[in-house]
Amino acid sequence: MNTALPPFDPAMDVAAWLRRLADVAVAAVHPDTLVADLLPDPPPGRTVVVGAGKAAAAMAAALERAWQDRCPEAPLSGLVVTRYAHGLQGLDAECSTIEVLEASHPMPDDLGEKAARRMLEAVEELTEDDRVIALISGGGSALMTLPAEGISLAEKQAINHALLRCGAPISQINTVRRHLSAIKGGRLAVAAHPAQVVSWLISDVPGDEASLIASGPTLPDSSTPADALAVLEQYAIAIPDSVRRHLQESCDAPSPQDDAFVRDDSVMLARANDALDAARQAAEAAGVTVSVLGDDLEGEARELGRGRARLALDAPAESGGPRLILSGGETSVTVKGGGRGGRNVEYLLGLFEALEGARGIHALAIDTDGIDGSEDNAGALFGPDDWIRARELGLDPAEYLSRNDAYTFFQALDRLIVTGPTRTNVNDFRAILVLPRTS
Known part of the structure; x- marks a missing residue:
């Protein structure tokens, strides 16, 4: 697995860069x-x-x-x-x-x-x-x-x-x-x-x-x-x-x-902090300013995502360059619907809904074991353009959240992350990348 991160450039494939960042985090906590x-x-x-x-x-x-x-x-x-x-x-x-x-x-x-x-x-x-x-x-x-x-x-x-x-x-x-x-x-x-x-x-x-x-x-x-x-x-x-x-x-x-x-x-x-620290060091070496919110964040997944949206929207005023917000822990999902999902995609969908396509904000969330809940995906990711795509496809985030169906939502956007079992497990790895408003 190639876990090196190239210097960050807003013109690069941001989704691929975030995927590589997740690889860095997981590799740091693998038993090998x-x-x-x-x-x-x-x-x-x-x-x-x-x-x-x-x-x-x-x-x-x-x-x-x-x-x-x-x-x-x-x-x-x-x-x-x-x-x-x-x-x-x-x-x-x-x-x-x-x-x-x-x-x-x-x-x-x-x-x-x-x-x-x-x-x-x-x-x-x-x-x-x-x-x-x-x-x-x-x-x-x-x-x-x-x-x-x-x-x-x-x-x-x-x-x-x-x-x-x-x-x-x-x-x-x-x-x-x-x-x-x-x-x-x-x-x-x-x-x-x-x-x-x-x-x-x-x-x-x-x-x-x-x-x-x-x-x-x-x-x-x-x-x-x-x-x-x-x-x-x-x-x-x-x-x-x-x-x-x-x-x-x-x-x-x-x-x-x-x-x-x-x-x-x-x-x-x-532990989760080891994965976050490896990701932080790699991102900083790539020229990105990093904030680590903690390795033990808990709570209802969608509500944590909504809260992180407010933080991300305020981030450009605090930094002139790209900023990465990392966190770990284990959220919870109160299941009220019959949809497909897991705590990481539910977190992301809460974040996605609250951002409403805000410019320059990309996000990824995975379970480091490679399985989010009981589905076949590790998690998902999205960028600002996915808000427009979701509207074109008739995907309403609130509707999917109401039935705990975040897996299906991100599947429709082709944004699921499928890694297979990683054979380690330090819980969730979450990354929000905020680009300058002028980029």
Whole structure:
């Protein structure tokens, strides 16, 4: 992938320049560039790898490659689970000692449940001489769904479906997931005790709290079952009797003071800020003034887009040259219609509607994992000329927003960005490029 950015020229293909900028951001947080230097010396006993998430397969391949270079005689085994089509198919990478499984995301399925059971089995009967390396990235919570005792997979699926549609932030969603799980919230690490557990993390959560990534299967959790129950009640989500009973009576969540965590360690490999910083440096080297609004922006996607429109419209007065406004985080979408979409295209459509074709403003938004919601696109982009094209095609932004149909809107404009799985995940990457009014 060519991630170099040419010097910016307003006469160039601005859409192509923005696409290259997104490539820079994603490349900076890919496991291939992150794992090799972290490899610890082999322990006296076994090294067992477990993991889950959209980056899990690429992390496993990078780990195994570094392991074979440094300590090929030391035993290595294990398994990771990733989203369908996010494995190693079509890549110049392979795993021979770490098994790569695939399961459903964002809606969990029985293969994710089986993968979680197999991970618990893989760490059983380990000793102090053994080590577990846990490869954890965003998406892992849905991919290793093992319901707590007394709760069925169907009940967890129904609750997960409702949470994804109600507009709740990911922190609240994962609070519920942890407390309905037999493997999350540190339970995988407890199962591996007394072996040391080293967690390698790629963060997809605003604020980069390690215990929230993939609902923290190897890290202690400070939330309570009462917190999870409060989330379900806040969003008026139907609560089966078995779930309510579990949350009211459960007290088995591992404590941060549990002996199982004393020898454990965690390393943050990549986060949204790393992607934004790489993009900022590349854009500045290309002669563009850059503002970074933050890597942890949340809220309703369309409303955040509308708010960014006001900022973009004011930007030309603050800079005589091109200005780039970057942000990351994870927005929410309250689903009220039956259209096709994802949080990045919904954000963009809110921005597009509010700008009304303002001159000189271009924008891009993608999910860094290559999949925006459950569609086949990473996101989309637009320029000022697309407002005229939309009107000529009879596309009303407000109408498409009313049914959460931003995918169809940008598809009609031929502005969807389709990358396929990137095999990393630090959430959203958003860029607004504002050109001088005289350009």
